[in-house]
Amino acid sequence: MDQLSSVVSRLxxxxxxxxxxxxxxxxxxxxxxxxxxxxxxxxxxRWMNESITALVIGVCTGVIILxxxxxxxxxxxxxxEDLFFIYLLPPIIFNAGFQVKKKQFFRNFITIMLFGAIGTxxxxxxxxxxxxxxxxxxxxxSLDLGDFLAIxxxxxxxxxxxxxxxxxxxxxxxxxxxxxxxxxxxxxxxxVLFNAIQSFDLSNLNTSSAFQxxxxxxxxxxxxxxxxxxxxxxxxxxxxxxYFARHSTDREVALMMLMAYLSYMLAELFDMSGILTVFxxxxxxxxxxxxxxxxxxxxxxxxxxxxxSFVAEIFLFxxxxxxxxxxxxxxxxxxxxxxxVAVSSILMGLVMLGxxxxxxxxSFVSNLMKKSPTDKVGFKQQIVIWWAGLMRGAVSTVxxxxxxxxxxxxxxxxxxxxxTSTITVVLFSTVVFGLMTKPLIRLLLxxxxxxxxxxxxxxxxxxxxxxxxxxxxxxxxxxxxxxPLGNGIHRPGSLRALLNAPTHTVHYYWRKFDDGFxxxxxxxxxFVPFVPGSPTxxxxxxxx
Numbered sequence: 417m418d419q420l421s422s423v424v425s426r427l428x429x430x431x432x433x434x435x436x437x438x439x440x441x442x443x444x445x446x447x448x449x450x451x452x453x454x455x456x457x458x459x460x461x462r463w464m465n466e467s468i469t470a471l472v473i474g475v476c477t478g479v480i481i482l483x484x485x486x487x488x489x490x491x492x493x494x495x496x497e498d499l500f501f502i503y504l505l506p507p508i509i510f511n512a513g514f515q516v517k518k519k520q521f522f523r524n525f526i527t528i529m530l531f532g533a534i535g536t537x538x539x540x541x542x543x544x545x546x547x548x549x550x551x552x553x554x555x556x557x558s559l560d561l562g563d564f565l566a567i568x569x570x571x572x573x574x575x576x577x578x579x580x581x582x583x584x585x586x587x588x589x590x591x592x593x594x595x596x597x598x599x600x601x602x603x604x605x606x607x608v609l610f611n612a613i614q615s616f617d618l619s620n621l622n623t624s625s626a627f628q629x630x631x632x633x634x635x636x637x638x639x640x641x642x643x644x645x646x647x648x649x650x651x652x653x654x655x656x657x658x659y660f661a662r663h664s665t666d667r668e669v670a671l672m673m674l675m676a677y678l679s680y681m682l683a684e685l686f687d688m689s690g691i692l693t694v695f696x697x698x699x700x701x702x703x704x705x706x707x708x709x710x711x712x713x714x715x716x717x718x719x720x721x722x723x724x725s726f727v728a729e730i731f732l733f734x735x736x737x738x739x740x741x742x743x744x745x746x747x748x749x750x751x752x753x754x755x756x757v758a759v760s761s762i763l764m765g766l767v768m769l770g771x772x773x774x775x776x777x778x779s780f781v782s783n784l785m786k787k788s789p790t791d792k793v794g795f796k797q798q799i800v801i802w803w804a805g806l807m808r809g810a811v812s813t814v815x816x817x818x819x820x821x822x823x824x825x826x827x828x829x830x831x832x833x834x835x836t837s838t839i840t841v842v843l844f845s846t847v848v849f850g851l852m853t854k855p856l857i858r859l860l861l862x863x864x865x866x867x868x869x870x871x872x873x874x875x876x877x878x879x880x881x882x883x884x885x886x887x888x889x890x891x892x893x894x895x896x897x898x899x900p901l902g903n904g905i906h907r908p909g910s911l912r913a914l915l916n917a918p919t920h921t922v923h924y925y926w927r928k929f930d931d932g933f934x935x936x937x938x939x940x941x942x943f944v945p946f947v948p949g950s951p952t953x954x955x956x957x958x959x960x
Contacts, residue, residue: 444734447477451730465581467809468850470730471843474737482741500814501690504728506680509691511725512600513698514706517585520593521699522923527594527782527793531801532601533637535778536572539770540609544568546766554755557830565613566819570838571767573606574599575809575846579800579853588861590790591797595804603811604691608636610815611687636689643686644693647679648700649938656708656939668709669716676701676721708939732810733846739813740839747832759833760840767841768806775802796860803856807845813838 451473455466521528548564576599585592612633616625654675655668676697683693706714776798783792793801816838820831934940 447473447734448727448730451734455730465850465853466730467581467733468847470733471737471846474734475740475843476737477734478738478741481738500732500810502681502684504732504810506677506690506694507721507724508728509600509603510676510680510694510698511721512596513695514702514721516596516699516702517589517593518699518703520585520589521597524590524593524597524791526785527778528597528601530778530782531594531598531775533605535598535774536602536605536609538774539767540565540568540572540606542568542770542773543571543763543766546769547763550762551759554758556755556759556833557828559830559834562613563819563830563834566610566815567763567834569606569610569613570812570815570819571763571808571841572602572609572770573808573811573815574602574805575807575811576804579804579807579857583800583857588797590793591800591861594793594797594801598801598805600691600695602805604640604689604695605637606811607691607815608633608640608689610818611689612636614819615687636687637692639686640683640689640692641696643683643688644679644696644698645700647675647682647693648697648705651675651701652704652708652938652940655705665710665713665716669713669720672701672705672709672713672717673720675705704935704938704940707941736810736813736839736842740843746836756833756836756840759837760844763837763841764844767808767845771802771805775805800857800860803849803853807849808838808842809846813842 451466451470454473455464455469458464458469544564544567547567551559551564576595579595580592580599583592583595585596612629616629616632651672655671676694679697680690680694683690706717709717779793779798779801786792816835820834930940
């Protein structure tokens with residue numbers, strides 16, 4: 417009898433737990449819907465954007481939950497790194513690569529890598545050294561060398577989504593490409609650097625071990641990139657050869673989504689950077705795989721990837737807002753709030769200093785390598801790039817949780833101070849800097865004001881909505897001009913041409929290799945397999 421009552425009580429506990437989880441998920445989904453609706457209503461607002469809206473709603477919801485629970489909890493869901501890294505981050509990064517204007521991205525590839533890779537290393541170094549000197553005087557708890565290096569990687573990770581929501585990629589293609597490209601490469605570099613620091617033995621640090629750390633970083637960087645490229649090419653080859661659409665378009669759409677996700681999981685399996693892998697997989701898929709599917713599948717995949725990315729971003733900002741009031745972490749710093757404020761202020765100052773230390777010098781170096789004035793980064797554009805990288809977001813939050821908590825909980829004062837300071841920096845930078853982004857860009861780039869007004873005032877026509885989806889304009893052959901290199905640049909005939917115009921010269925030989933070998937094998941624009949009676953064949957006939 418006692419055993420039976422014990423079993424019944426356990427079942428009741430499980431049932432209660434399941435019911436509370438269902439209630440929490442219902443509330444969270446309702447909040448996501450509220451964020452989308454309110455974000456839409458505030459679309460024309462000069463200050464707000466959907467990221468800030470989700471963050472503010474998350475904070476307000478956290479306050480309400482905190483009051484209802486009697487100060488025990490402020491969030492609906494327990495934090496999980498797996499939820500972020502395995503389910504939410506992949507669609508965001510993949511869509512970034514899938515939607516990127518490849519011509520602009522690779523045209524500015526050297527500058528993007530300077531900012532995203534070299535700049536992140538400079539910023540990480542400055543933040544680590546500054547924190548090491550300042551925190552020792554504040555008595556915040558026991559932090560070792562690995563913690564200080566991790567702090568550098570955590571706060572070197574930017575979140576430029578607020579700036580990208582304001583910039584117009586047609587009005588300022590160079591600036592948009594730099595901010596967008598640097599943001600993705602920066603996140604990947606920060607995560608790779610963070611993982612390299614965690615896996616490295618810092619107890620016997622010397623010159624050889626420093627070079628070994630650098631070699632490990634470079635290996636992860638390039639190996640992750642190649643894995644993404646190979647997975648993307650494999651998906652293109654399979655879809656081109658088997659042509660799933662002759663039976664069902666659902667299969668080719670499903671295969672594209674699963675292959676994209678597979679690239680990320682393979683990188684995690686082999687301890688590589690899933691961010692870099694899935695980003696370059698997205699670029700390759702948009703260049704080859706996307707052209708191998710039917711017209712209806714192209715529209716479906718475009719909208720599906722964009723929607724998944726959008727929902728994941730809103731989810732992250734909403735959760736960060738709710739977790740900002742986690743009473744467990746603030747309890748450790750309640751006896752010395754001045755220390756937490758001082759740590760947050762120092763970190764924010766180091767972020768601004770580390771950002772300035774590479775944006776302006778590397779912009780100068782980049783301008784020296786460019787001949788055309790239109791390709792050079794002006795001073796006002798440099799200020800926008802510097803400003804875009806001041807905001808911190810979900811990547812910084814998750815890396816901080818990884819370093820300073822165990823399963824979302826912490827029992828050490830020093831770790832609690834770092835978590836609360838990270839949350840403070842994320843909230844302050846996203847809300848305050850995010851609110852000032854639109855006015856700042858309108859002040860520095862007057863042409864953006866007209867572009868923003870035009871976007872807000874003119875409702876999109878059916879043609880304007882569908883044309884980019886059907887034409888994949890970021891890889892349009894028309895963008896390349898009528899000459900082999902586009903824009904009146906003729907075939908390079910010597911090493912001198914490579915030195916004078918390296919980007920255009922490399923692009924010429926890449927296009928020649930792409931048209932001569934890659935597209936015939938893997939498909940792409942102009943090399944789609946014609947199956948009699950297929951939607952692809954009909955659309956191509958209509959196009960011709």
